[in-house]
Amino acid sequence: MKILITGADGMLGSDLNRVLNENHEVMPTDIPSLDITDINQVENIISSYKPNIVINSAAYTNVDECESNSKLAYEINSFAPKNLAIVCDKYNSKLIHISTDYVFNGENDKPYVESDKTEPINVYGETKLKAEELIRNTFDNYVILRTSWLYGLNGNNFVKTMVELSESHDEISVVDDQRGSPTYTHDLAIAILELLENDLNGTYHLTNSGNCTWFDFAKNIFEIANVDVDLKPVATDEFPRPAKRPKYSVLNNGKWKNDGLTPLRNYKNALNDYLTVLLKLV
Secondary structure (H helix, E strand, C coil): CEEEEECCCCHHHHHHHHHHCCCCEEEECCCCCCCCCCHHHHHHHHHHHCCCEEEECCCCCCHHHHHHCHHHHHHHHHHHHHHHHHHHHHCCCEEEEEEEHHHCCCCCCCCECCCCCCCCCCHHHHHHHHHHHHHHHHCCCEEEEEECCEECCCCCCHHHHHHHHHCCCCEEEEECCCEECCEEHHHHHHHHHHHHCCCCCEEEECCCECCEEHHHHHHHHHHHHCCCCEEEEECHHHCCCCCCCCCECCECCHHHHHCCCCCCCEHHHHHHHHHHHHHHHC
């Protein structure tokens, strides 16, 4: 298959490029080769390359900055995906769009299923939800893949931050009242490869299995990395940030499994593999 990846220089995009290149013809794009906010550029690229699949992993992911740069956040996270949907529809390409657990308000007491009410509590979540709505209203040949708490080798993430902080701090405070499922972008890329080989449409939740708080996750990181640091659990209120975070954003992966796709392994096993690679690089 011919696959076009947007945001290919990013954390997930770079893993997608590596994984999909083994079996498919891949065209990785990112700024400046493709500005997805410009529909003319989108059409020029897609009309000339004629991909079977377009995977949109491009996004404005700085959750706090989205609060003060909402116009830009909507341009990149909402209206650019609509551009992709319009052009994909015109040239018979399937669109796989990466979305987020932040479309939910975090008030659930059990993992969210795809049909649960969406009610984002920050601008980032609002822009990602808007993209979902625009894609669904444009055509039917899409998969919206909601995932959460991503980390990978390319780009900044929570795991790298914890490892770096431990090198200069004896004590680290981490919030212990936000719960989700950390997801390794390499695992997600492998799952998307499987998705490509199945003719499925619609909305899916996909994360590594298991869930934890950020404090739990930090504890796991330091245990695996064999780092001795005094880790302090704190409440979100003690660390006010511009954007609110959902308290509970665990996603139920049941639909993915029920449709015959392989569930992702436990986040702790994925973290172990990631740190094995990461610690050799630092």
